[in-house]
Amino acid sequence: MNDDELMGLLEGARAGEAEALTALCARYYPKVLKYMRYRVAADLAEDLTSEVFVRVLKNLNQQHGSFPAWLFRIAERVVVDHRRAAGAKKRTVMKTMTDQHEHQAEDRTDVAETVAAKIDLEQAIGELSDDQRQLVTLKFIEGLGNDDVSAIMDRSPGAIRVLQFRALSALRDLLIGKEVRYGT
Structure with a gap:
């Protein structure tokens, strides 16, 4: 996906177009899930990835600059928030494939x-x-x-x-x- 296509999807998503939102999620959900699997236990990865996209949808109008950077910054904040809420020490469970x-x-x-x-x-x-x-x-x-x-x-x-x-x-x-x- 080139920058123009991404900008078009972002504009459509901000306007509430379901197709644009679906395309953004389809494009980036697997990447965020993969990132989460390296940051938290496997059983939490999907839940936290879903939380990332809830935050993305709530704050999409505030996004500026690089979308992937903004998205992964949110993902990292979700990880930090989860760890704080759980009171757990920072740890990562690596999944073998x-x-x-x-x-x-x-x-x-x-x-x-x-x-x-x-x-x-x-x-x-x-x-x-x-x-x-x-x-x-x-x-x-x-x-x-x-x-x-x-x-x-x-x-x-x-x-x-x-x-x-x-x-x-x-x-x-x-x-x-x-x-x-x-x-x-």
Whole structure:
């Protein structure tokens, strides 16, 4: 979807057009759900994603700038609000996706190695600080650019670059540590 199409959908959604609202939700719901699955327990992800879109609909007339940045900023606020309300410590439960790989690969050894690597990566991401985990999720899983990540995380682009460097260095160290422990 290009910028002109997105602007048209936003204008239609602000005017209350059901088709535009449906198209926006269809386009962004899976992305927000995926983001939520990396930020909260799997059983909460759908509920919190729905809450994000309730807030989007209530506040759509106040949106300006990049829509994806605004949307994911709301998603992060929903996560923070949930954690505050629950009184829980910041934690993330990473979902493994072994079933997808088992059906796609022909060689069981390759499947096992792929699944193990994915699990190792998800566990390593789970060991990052909350800010580093959020950056990795937004930038590398959701594919957002530095400007959008900067807006979502309310940090300067320079601070995002530094955080990215530190997050990737930490991931590298965590994954190298796993190789040393398992002798791979």
